[in-house]
Every structure is written in C-alpha cells, then in structure tokens.
Amino acid sequence: MRAALMYGAGDVRVENVADPVIKHPTDAVVRITAAAVCGSDLHLFNSLSPTAGPLRMGHEFVGVVEDTGSEVTTVKRGDLVVSPFAISDNTCEFCREGLQTSCTHPEANYWDFKPDEGAQAEAIRVTLADGSLVKLPVAADSALVPSLLTLSDVYCTGHRAAVLGGVDEHTRVTVIGDGAVGLMAVLSAKLLGAEQIILMGRHPDRTDLGREFGATDIVAARGAEGIEAVRELTGGQGTHTVIEAVGHLPAYEQAVGVVRAGGIISRIGVPQYEEAPIGMASLFMRNVCLTGGLAPVRAYIDELMPAILDGTIEPGKVFDTTTDVDGVPAGYRSMADRQSLKILVKP
Amino acid sequence: MRAALMYGAGDVRVENVADPVIKHPTDAVVRITAAAVCGSDLHLFNSLSPTAGPLRMGHEFVGVVEDTGSEVTTVKRGDLVVSPFAISDNTCEFCREGLQTSCTHPEANYWDFKPDEGAQAEAIRVTLADGSLVKLPVAADSALVPSLLTLSDVYCTGHRAAVLGGVDEHTRVTVIGDGAVGLMAVLSAKLLGAEQIILMGRHPDRTDLGREFGATDIVAARGAEGIEAVRELTGGQGTHTVIEAVGHLPAYEQAVGVVRAGGIISRIGVPQYEEAPIGMASLFMRNVCLTGGLAPVRAYIDELMPAILDGTIEPGKVFDTTTDVDGVPAGYRSMADRQSLKILVKP
Numbered sequence: 001m002r003a004a005l006m007y008g009a010g011d012v013r014v015e016n017v018a019d020p021v022i023k024h025p026t027d028a029v030v031r032i033t034a035a036a037v038c039g040s041d042l043h044l045f046n047s048l049s050p051t052a053g054p055l056r057m058g059h060e061f062v063g064v065v066e067d068t069g070s071e072v073t074t075v076k077r078g079d080l081v082v083s084p085f086a087i088s089d090n091t092c093e094f095c096r097e098g099l100q101t102s103c104t105h106p107e108a109n110y111w112d113f114k115p116d117e118g119a120q121a122e123a124i125r126v127t128l129a130d131g132s133l134v135k136l137p138v139a140a141d142s143a144l145v146p147s148l149l150t151l152s153d154v155y156c157t158g159h160r161a162a163v164l165g166g167v168d169e170h171t172r173v174t175v176i177g178d179g180a181v182g183l184m185a186v187l188s189a190k191l192l193g194a195e196q197i198i199l200m201g202r203h204p205d206r207t208d209l210g211r212e213f214g215a216t217d218i219v220a221a222r223g224a225e226g227i228e229a230v231r232e233l234t235g236g237q238g239t240h241t242v243i244e245a246v247g248h249l250p251a252y253e254q255a256v257g258v259v260r261a262g263g264i265i266s267r268i269g270v271p272q273y274e275e276a277p278i279g280m281a282s283l284f285m286r287n288v289c290l291t292g293g294l295a296p297v298r299a300y301i302d303e304l305m306p307a308i309l310d311g312t313i314e315p316g317k318v319f320d321t322t323t324d325v326d327g328v329p330a331g332y333r334s335m336a337d338r339q340s341l342k343i344l345v346k347p
Numbered sequence: 348m349r350a351a352l353m354y355g356a357g358d359v360r361v362e363n364v365a366d367p368v369i370k371h372p373t374d375a376v377v378r379i380t381a382a383a384v385c386g387s388d389l390h391l392f393n394s395l396s397p398t399a400g401p402l403r404m405g406h407e408f409v410g411v412v413e414d415t416g417s418e419v420t421t422v423k424r425g426d427l428v429v430s431p432f433a434i435s436d437n438t439c440e441f442c443r444e445g446l447q448t449s450c451t452h453p454e455a456n457y458w459d460f461k462p463d464e465g466a467q468a469e470a471i472r473v474t475l476a477d478g479s480l481v482k483l484p485v486a487a488d489s490a491l492v493p494s495l496l497t498l499s500d501v502y503c504t505g506h507r508a509a510v511l512g513g514v515d516e517h518t519r520v521t522v523i524g525d526g527a528v529g530l531m532a533v534l535s536a537k538l539l540g541a542e543q544i545i546l547m548g549r550h551p552d553r554t555d556l557g558r559e560f561g562a563t564d565i566v567a568a569r570g571a572e573g574i575e576a577v578r579e580l581t582g583g584q585g586t587h588t589v590i591e592a593v594g595h596l597p598a599y600e601q602a603v604g605v606v607r608a609g610g611i612i613s614r615i616g617v618p619q620y621e622e623a624p625i626g627m628a629s630l631f632m633r634n635v636c637l638t639g640g641l642a643p644v645r646a647y648i649d650e651l652m653p654a655i656l657d658g659t660i661e662p663g664k665v666f667d668t669t670t671d672v673d674g675v676p677a678g679y680r681s682m683a684d685r686q687s688l689k690i691l692v693k694p
Binding site: 094097099101102164261262267270271272273274275276277278279280281282283284285286287288289290291292293294296 | 441444446448449511608609614617618619620621622623624625626627628629630631632633634635636637638639640641643
C-alpha cells in the first residue's frame with residue numbers, strides 16, 4: 001500500500017510499504033477513508049532530524065474496519081470508525097478518569113511515536129482497538145465525515161482547551177493562533193457561551209472562518225502590539241481565559257501578556273520549548289493558572305459527536321484542501337506555506 | 348518608635364523612626380501587639396542588594412487601632428485587628444472576585460513594597476484601612492492571638508494553596524517544604540479531607556509538627572531520591588496535588604517529579620526564579636496544571652477565623668520563638684539558620 005514517511009525536516013515521501021496485518025488479538029486493521037495533516041505534524045516538518053527518520057506520519061483518521069483480532073469486541077469488520085490520536089485501553093485508572101493520554105497499558109501509545117504505523121496511508125493497524133476506536137453511525141461516503149474526522153484530534157483538542165480554560169457565559173477569551181486547533185477552540189468557546197472571543201491571527205481567510213465559528217474580535221498584530229490591542233478590547237485587563245494554540249515561545253509570552261489577573265492560560269499548541277517564564281513577573285504575582293496538555297481526545301468523542309450528526313456544527317470546515325496519499329508531501333508544503341489551512345487526505 | 352529595617356542581605360537593624368500618623372482620610376494607625384517574620388522575608392534576607400535598602404520589614408501583624416482617618420468606618424480606636432499582607436480596598440472588580448492581591452485602587456499595595464511602613468515595629472500606618480483590616484473579637488492579650496496572627500498570611504496562604512490544588516477526600520497530596528506555609532498547607536489539606544498527605548522536609552521538629560497537623564508520611568530526601576520516595580508511597584504515580592511551599596527552582600523541579608499525570612502543582616513559595624521547565628517533558632505531556640500565586644489572604648480571613656476562635660485548630664503552633672522588636676535581627680538569623688521555625692514579635 002501507499003504511505004507517507006517523513007525522512008527529515010521538509011522531506012516527506014510517499015512509498016510502497018507492506019499492508020498492515022493483525023499482530024495481537026487486540027488489534028484491528030482499518031482501511032482508511034479519510035485522514036488529515038495536523039498542525040503538530042508541521043512542527044516535525046520544520047524540525048525533524050534526518051537521523052530520527054523515516055517516520056510513518058499521520059494520527060487522525062476515519063476508516064472501515066477490515067479485520068479484527070480475536071479479543072476485539074466493540075468494533076467489527078465493515079464498521080466505520082474514528083480513532084483518537086492516542087491509543088489507550090480505555091479501562092485503566094487514568095482512562096476511567098478521562099485521561100486516556102496517560103493510559104498505563106503497556107501497548108498504550110501515540111500514533112506519532114509508532115514507527116511502523118501512520119494514518120497518512122491506505123490502511124493502518126490499530127492496537128488496543130476496543131479502547132481506541134469509536135464506531136461512527138454514518139456511511140463512509142457521508143458528507144459528515146470531514147467533521148467527524150475532527151473528533152480524532154482538533155475539535156476535541158480545542159474543546160478540551162476551552163473546558164480547562166473554565167469558559168462559560170461570563171468569560172472573555174483570547175485564542176492565540178488561527179490554525180485548525182485555534183479555530184476549533186473558538187467554536188468550542190462559543191458553544192460554551194463565552195461573552196467575548198478574541199482571535200489572534202494573521203490570515204484573513206482563517207480569521208473569517210473564526211468569525212463564522214464565533215470570534216467577536218480579530219487581532220492581527222503580534223507581540224507587544226498584539227498584547228496592547230487585546231488589552232484595549234478588554235478595558236485594559238486582558239481576558240479571563242487565553243487558549244494558546246500555536247506552541248512556540250512567543251505565543252506563550254503573548255498569552256502571559258493578554259491574560260487577566262486570576263485568569264487561565266490553557267495550552268494546546270504542542271510546546272516547542274521546555275523552559276519559559278513562570279515566576280513572579282509572569283504568572284505568580286497575578287495568580288495566573290497554566291493548564292492544558294496533550295488532549296485525551298477519547299474522553300470527548302461520544303459527547304461531541306451528536307452536534308455534528310444533527311448538523312448543529314460543522315467543524316469539518318477547517319479542511320480547505322483535499323488530496324490523495326500521493327498528494328500528502330505537497331499538502332505538507334502547502335500547510336507550511338500557509339496556503340492551506342488543513343489537508344483532508346482521501347486515499 | 349523602634350522598627351526593623353533591612354539594609355541588605357543578612358543585614359537587619361532596629362532603629363528609632365518617626366511614629367506613624369494619619370496621612371489620608373482612609374488611613375488607620377495601629378499599635379502592633381503581635382507581628383511575625385515570614386519565610387518570604389528570608390528570601391530578601393538572602394538576596395537583598397544594599398542599593399535596594401534600607402527597607403522597613405514585616406507584613407504580618409495584629410494590633411490595636413490607635414487612630415483613624417475621617418473616612419474609615421469599619422474599625423475604630425481600640426479595636427483589635429489583623430491585616431492581610433496585601434492592602435486593598437475590598438470593593439473593586441478584582442476584590443469582589445476574591446483576588447484582593449490584584450486590587451485596582453491606586454493605593455493598593457503590599458507591605459513589602461512600601462518603603463515607609465513595616466510590621467516589625469511598634470506601630471504602623473495602614474492605608475485603605477476599611478478594605479484591609481479585619482476586627483478580631485478577642486482581647487489583645489488573648490492566648491488565641493498567635494493563631495489569629497497566622498490569618499495575616501501563612502494560614503490563609505496555605506489554605507488557598509490546598510483549595511487551588513483541588514484537595515478533597517479523594518486527593519493524595521505532597522507538600523514540599525516544612526516551613527510555616529508548608530505546615531499550614533498540611534493543616535489545610537487535612538481539613539479539606541485529603542486521603543494522604545506526604546510532607547517533604549528535613550527538620551524533625553518541623554515534620555513532627557507536620558504530623559500533628561495531619562501529615563501521613565514524611566520524606567526527608569530531596570531531588571531524585573525524594574521523588575523516588577514519594578512515588579514509592581503512591582504506587583508509582585505521584586500525588587494528585589503538589590503544594591510547593593519553598594520557592595526555589597529545585598523545589599519546583601521536585602514538584603514536577605512527584606505530581607501525578609493530570610494533577611496540579613499549586614505554588615505558594617514565592618518563586619526565586621523566572622524561567623523554569625513547562626514544556627512537553629515537564630507539564631504538557633502529562634497534562635499537569637500549574638496554579639498558585641500571591642495569596643489574596645483577605646478573601647479567606649472571615650471564613651477561616653471561626654475554627655481558630657472555637658479552638659478546633661491551632662495554627663499558631665508554628666511560632667516557636669518569641670522576641671521583641673529589638674530581637675528581630677537575631678530572629679532573622681535564627682530562621683535563616685533553621686534554628687527557629689517562625690518568629691513571633693511582641694513589641
């Protein structure tokens with residue numbers, strides 16, 4: 001089958017690889033019908049060392065179950081399923097608390113850390129199929145599939161950021177970053193009733209979609225100028241919640257600059273830094289809380305699916321480009337160049 | 348009157364200074380009957396540049412109102428009062444939310460930042476007396492005064508750390524630091540019902556008091572060894588809540604090491620660092636939340652006072668040394684040398 005591999009920064013290739021087969025009784029093999037390129041893939045696309053590659057890429061997919069191991073009971077051949085980006089048994093202590101990203105099962109993993117599997121391909125072997133896969137009650141060719149695909153990562157991730165940020169009808173929110181996750185955070189903040197949603201982004205086509213999802217204000221400026229603009233929009237105080245959906249240090253510093261005293265910075269952009277300011281001047285004196293992390297997407301799929309199925313929301317609007325597996329390398333370049341917002345891969 | 352001034356690291360002197368007088372209609376002058384030396388004073392005692400001094404010291408006191416400005420209505424001459432370490436009007440937007448440390452009144456301040464006033468003295472001028480001072484329903488010579496004095500900072504601060512840390516009857520807690528604030532955090536976690544309270548501290552007399560306040564386990568080791576010990580006490584997972592009551596970077600790193608995935612690090616030790624690890628490896632991958640900050644003590648005084656008045660708790664046990672104002676310099680040295688846990692100053 002065809003599959004995308006990243007050999008190093010800027011170097012994604014599509015090659016013929018072996019078809020996946022069942023290896024463990026808890027496995028399923030899924031024929032992929034829709035996958036995506038994620039903003040977090042771009043971090044690797046910008047930084048991967050050639051000695052670390054090649055990596056099989058992709059952690060968001062919808063597909064049809066083709067085969068199952070002997071112990072799999074919740075999905076069967078022919079089911080359309082979606083997978084979260086973390087593989088978990090959904091039964092351990094952490095999974096039961098809704099933190100499937102910290103599943104203690106020895107086979108628990110992230111697609112990104114599995115060198116032999118990736119979703120930017122024609123098929124995939126899913127370990128812990130019972131814990132990870134969720135059946136979708138539509139056909140593989142349903143027009144709802146792009147929106148349901150966002151349950152694999154970006155919509156659930158944006159939703160969690162808004163939940164951890166304490167968003168309710170009394171909350172003013174800043175979302176930093178107009179990528180797919182930032183836009184999903186805007187949509188989620190809107191659904192949670194946020195009073196004001198300021199989207200910080202520089203790409204008019206994206207911020208236009210942000211307005212459609214519920215942003216009340218757009219701030220294109222960055223750094224000190226952007227911080228000043230948000231403060232002007234909030235009576236000088238900043239916002240109760242700041243959702244940081246970029247992952248680079250300047251975005252974090254911007255978050256510190258626009259958060260209201262006593263407020264919450266909720267991070268979903270995968271940090272491309274380890275050290276950052278958290279002392280007296282940045283967080284402590286103003287009692288700012290820093291939350292977020294790798295989202296346990298599996299915990300939110302069932303809760304968020306109905307509004308997609310009944311057409312209330314259409315998070316799949318973040319996909320503005322569709323390609324096949326052979327088009328994945330061009331898709332990476334297009335996203336990296338900010339020509340595409342998010343790539344839908346239809347093998 | 349006599350007052351303590353810090354001229355630089357290690358250099359505290361007691362001098363004759365002018366008696367305080369009313370300057371603004373919202374002022375009160377308070378004759379101090381009990382004050383304290385704080386662990387955060389010790390940070391300055393270890394680091395103050397001689398060019399930054401001399402500073403009038405002390406931010407925790409109980410005393411008798413001696414005079415009031417024309418606009419003061421909530422306290423009157425002769426009242427015994429306690430003051431939080433932050434001065435606030437208690438009416439602004441932030442004060443109404445319980446974040447008096449971010450009061451927007453132009454006169455809002457911290458005692459530590461007021462070069463002309465300090466509580467390690469015979470008397471003090473209190474700006475925003477109505478917003479800051481709280482009347483105590485006991486006599487100045489009551490045996491309850493040491494415990495009521497802890498409402499000015501350390502008990503309310505420890506309580507807030509436990510509250511922000513989400514402590515309830517299902518929570519396992521680590522408290523890092525056996526100073527007064529750490530011990531108050533132990534007491535607070537116990538009162539909130541914590542299932543397990545691990546106190547990390549190296550001074551047996553202090554950790555003994557910690558056990559009395561509710562600690563279930565003591566870990567004297569620090570660094571990697573201390574982290575390993577806490578993990579062993581918690582089935583390998585670490586604790587849901589970690590209260591960091593030291594303020595030095597190694598204590599923060601220890602907090603990262605002992606916090607359970609999905610858990611909360613609640614900081615009350617005033618950070619003596621600005622940059623620290625918060626990226627993928629430290630917080631993000633395990634969804635650890637970092638909260639805390641300068642505690643808005645005023646928000647908790649009324650709530651926490653009754654259990655002191657009725658004798659249910661005795662937080663004043665953290666005072667193990669009593670001195671007069673002239674003994675304050677020796678008190679600093681004694682606390683810095685870990686000979687004294689906390690100094691009670693009786694002018």
